[in-house]
Amino acid sequence: MPNAARWAATITLTATAVCGPLAGAALATPSPTALYAPSALVFTTGHGEFAAEATPERAVTLNCAPTPSGTHPAAVSACAELRAVNGDFEALSARSDVLCTREYDPVVVTVEGVWQGKRISYERTFANECVKESYGTTVFTY
Template sequence: MRNTARWAATLALTATAVCGPLTGAALATPAAAPASLYAPSALVLTIGHGDSAATVTPQRAVTLSCAPTPSGTHPAAALACAELRAAGGLDALAPRDDVLCTKLYDPVVVTADGVWQGKRVSYERTFANQCVKDAYMSDVFAF
């Protein structure tokens, strides 16, 4: 029984002596390196029918991450990220000129919450109907 205890203690001390310096070096390396070369861009996008997000339960929701590569549950993540980058963010999206919509009032509310290029975003916009929403955001809220 004494031999087993001696071997266990020897093995534990040897492992600590050999692996101890390696764990310290491994822990110090990530702190010295930058966390990422890209500013984070990750959003949760929702769509619902109604006048405001406060009174509407979202009917659909997806995630969209644009850095370092487009990903998430958005069906066209690459196109949505490209559209957001080209516009400079959600607030800068402009309507397309080639779309004509009726004046039917059937409000659609969209929201985006998360981070865009390292800055916190909380976006909400209500459109008169689905056609008007699609004219503004052809890829971002197309899900």
């Protein structure tokens, strides 16, 4: 076999070996979970004014994509509530139907994770447990 024919055969076989598997991967359909940006959050609660000073007393997880799950006791409604405000925790407001005492026993909440592919780091101090749970409907109720 002439030298040029050998090189042509070598290049053809190499291209087939390298590009063949890639062509099959390009034609594969993506899995349903690949269509969703990740939304996975970890909530912590502790007594104190700042997260750095407070020992976490409770932690829950909340996954909202592709379906609500996690250890949050009301994952379905918490995800729906966060979707309604596009994951903006500052947009959650206190409900008017809840009456809380004016007792000052600060509770700090932190949220770390990802909401629809965007990194989230949130910290907020509430005057007491009742005030914390009055914000939104179920997001901080755990």
